[in-house]
Amino acid sequence: MEKTLRNPRQAGSQIGFEDISLTSILRDLLRNILLIVLSALIFAGGFYIVKNETFKPQYKSEATFLVSTRDGSFDAYSNLSTTIQLNQVFKMILDSDALKEAVKTDLGLTELDATITASNVAETNLLVLSVVAPTPSDSYKILCSVIKNYPIFSDEVMGNAVMDVFDAPSVPTKPINSVGGFKWAVIGFLAGAVLMAAAVILLSYFKDTVKNERQVEKKLDTKLYAVIPHEKKRKRRGLLVTDITSSFGFREAYNKLRSRVEREYSRKGFKVFAISSPLENEGKTTVAANLALSLAKKKYKVLMADFDLRNPAVAKIFELEVGDREFTSAFGDSKVQDIEKYIIGDDKTGIDFLACTRQIDNVNNVLRRGVLSSIVNELKHRYDYVIIDTPPVAFVSDIDDVASASDASILVVREDYTKAMVINDSIDSMTRTGTPLLGAVLNNSLGSSEAFGSGYAYYGGYGKYSGYKKYGKYAKYDSSSKKEGGNER
Numbered sequence: 001m002e003k004t005l006r007n008p009r010q011a012g013s014q015i016g017f018e019d020i021s022l023t024s025i026l027r028d029l030l031r032n033i034l035l036i037v038l039s040a041l042i043f044a045g046g047f048y049i050v051k052n053e054t055f056k057p058q059y060k061s062e063a064t065f066l067v068s069t070r071d072g073s074f075d076a077y078s079n080l081s082t083t084i085q086l087n088q089v090f091k092m093i094l095d096s097d098a099l100k101e102a103v104k105t106d107l108g109l110t111e112l113d114a115t116i117t118a119s120n121v122a123e124t125n126l127l128v129l130s131v132v133a134p135t136p137s138d139s140y141k142i143l144c145s146v147i148k149n150y151p152i153f154s155d156e157v158m159g160n161a162v163m164d165v166f167d168a169p170s171v172p173t174k175p176i177n178s179v180g181g182f183k184w185a186v187i188g189f190l191a192g193a194v195l196m197a198a199a200v201i202l203l204s205y206f207k208d209t210v211k212n213e214r215q216v217e218k219k220l221d222t223k224l225y226a227v228i229p230h231e232k233k234r235k236r237r238g239l240l241v242t243d244i245t246s247s248f249g250f251r252e253a254y255n256k257l258r259s260r261v262e263r264e265y266s267r268k269g270f271k272v273f274a275i276s277s278p279l280e281n282e283g284k285t286t287v288a289a290n291l292a293l294s295l296a297k298k299k300y301k302v303l304m305a306d307f308d309l310r311n312p313a314v315a316k317i318f319e320l321e322v323g324d325r326e327f328t329s330a331f332g333d334s335k336v337q338d339i340e341k342y343i344i345g346d347d348k349t350g351i352d353f354l355a356c357t358r359q360i361d362n363v364n365n366v367l368r369r370g371v372l373s374s375i376v377n378e379l380k381h382r383y384d385y386v387i388i389d390t391p392p393v394a395f396v397s398d399i400d401d402v403a404s405a406s407d408a409s410i411l412v413v414r415e416d417y418t419k420a421m422v423i424n425d426s427i428d429s430m431t432r433t434g435t436p437l438l439g440a441v442l443n444n445s446l447g448s449s450e451a452f453g454s455g456y457a458y459y460g461g462y463g464k465y466s467g468y469k470k471y472g473k474y475a476k477y478d479s480s481s482k483k484e485g486g487n488e489r
Contacts, residue, residue, distance in 0.1 A: 021211035023446040024416045028204040029197060036196045043192025044185040051184040057175035061139040062130040063147060064121075064167035090118035090127070093153045094146075102149040107141055114142045126166060132176065140171045210423065211416045216440055219420040221427045225410060225439030226257040228287060230446045238317045241290045242349065257287075257441065258294035261385070264438065270407035271380050274435070276390040276399050278426040282414035283443040285313045288389040296350040300384040303343070305354040307402050308391045315355040320344055327354040339375055352383070376405040393426035403433040410438050415445045 029036070093099050094116045104112050114133040121128060129146065133139035147169070210216055216224040231239050231250045241251045264270040275288035285308070292304040305327070306314035315322050327342040344353040379386050390402045393411070403409045409430050413423055423440075430437050 020205060021416070024207075024209075024211040025201055025204045027416060027446065028200050028207075032196075032200045036193050036200065039196035040189045040193035043195075044189035047188025047191070048181045048185040051181055052179055055179045056134060058132050058134065058177050059136045059139045059172040059174075060130055060132045060176045061136075061143045061169050061172055062128055062167070063143060063165065063169040065127045065129065065163040066166040067125045067127050067163055084120060090129070090150070093150060094118060096153070099146070099149060099153055102152070103142060103145040106145045106149060112142070114138065116142070116146060127163065136172045140169060143169045207416075208420050209416045209418060210413055210420060210442065213442060213445070216413070216442055219423075220413075220440060221424050222411065222437055223439040224442060226253065226260060226441045227445050228253045228257075228283070228441060228443045230415075230444050238289070239286050240317070241293050254290045254294045257291055258298070260438075261291065261295070264408060265385070268407075270436075271384065272376055272386040272388065272405070272407045273438075274388045274390050274399070274403045274406040274409040275412060276393050276403075276409060276426075276430065277412040277414070278392060278394045278418045278423045280311070280392050280395070282392070282412050282417060284392070284412040285317065285389050287410075287412045287441055287443060288387050289314065289317055292351050292385075292387045293349060295385050295387075299350075301352075301382075302350070302385050302387065303352040303354065303379055303383045304387045304389070305379070306356060306389050308389050309356065309360040310391060311359060312356045314353060314389055315357050318346060318349065318351075318353065318355075320346065320353060320355050322355050322357050326356045326358060328356050328358075328360060339378060354379075372401055373405045380407075393429050394422055399430065400433050403430055403435045406435055408436045408438050409433075411440045412443050413440045414443050417444075 100112050104110070114131050116129075116131050118127060118129050120126065129143065131139045131143040131146065133142055208219070210219055213224055213227055216222075229247075229249050231247060233239060239250075240246070241254050261270075261273060264273075273291075275284050275291070277284040288304065292302050296302045304314060306312045309328065314320070322344065325342045325344055327339070339354075342354060344355055346353060376386065376388075388402060388406060390399050390409075393399050411423075411427065411430060427437065
């Protein structure tokens, strides 16, 4: 069936909101949690510094007056009424330009940078006059000047009122306001975290990786062949279906993959399968190993060959004792039949192996196409299935010879890891070998139905796998410089 979208950029641009991957966004937020925290701390420090630098302290000086009538009456009601009226008069006087001009003239000021207020104490004949100014001395001097000048204006409207000082003004010792540095630091922390998280979410949304099953068909030039859910890595142990602690969803995903491979044999006679990936750390070795184990569980005669000679990993995963049976020596033998002496049988798994432990740089001299094809054909006659772990496609050309000697190839694509452009370049490279590409296995998927069945939500890993950094032009397309765990070998 012809695909309508083959350009990964075109495909990515047509992804709508229905294709938003929450698991991808959450994964990117977790990957960048340190960056989010760092941004939050920088904003918190910035807000705190700015607030301290721009802080203007305010000092308040107060004087309390006892209000009574001029006739000397001690009628509480009269005094309370007089206080209320005087408070209203004071508010008008304090707001007037006349009093402010009198205070400025008295103190020799050009500007009156202060707030003057009057208020009465509830249910009493006490009146409080206060001045708020930037310095303690200013607040005190202005208040004294107000007390000195107010009678000129109040006597005209409240001549019957007498104000006696009840509590004299004093120079304030501390400001009435505070820096509030901690509060602003908290606000800055939250602002920084939200802004950086929003940036991460936007970048995650527009990142042109394969984030879920739907995007395999939309972005890639191949079909979805299988989905392997994310599985938590147990300490010092590989992600193998034979592990009794592996989840049902994880084991069932490989049973489905095995069934598809069995159908390839029954329909087309395919027995030799090359398992590869665009970049390192996508999980091709784990997928190849578990496929071999799933086939062996059904009593098939299975051989697994580690042709990833620059970074062999099969012997480590299965804890094989290779010794003097490094199979790379077989390529120098004069007879293909001599391959037998390099095969390592493993009674525990029921699988035979061609394995090596030494990294080889001159792979092209070792994997000579003629000898390689002869060896694979010999193995094909001896075994029901041959599973080959191959190098990453984007890094080296080794896959060409290996894939050409195989019946079919499978591309392992780690979810939300490699750019679609790089994957499609790898698909083109594998297609050019002439060997049928069965499709892509979406590995380490958090969004699949099997993933929810597995009950795990964190990453594990097989550790370092960086032997290809000096070979590949695609290292810069790796969407995560940090090697995170899960089904990633």
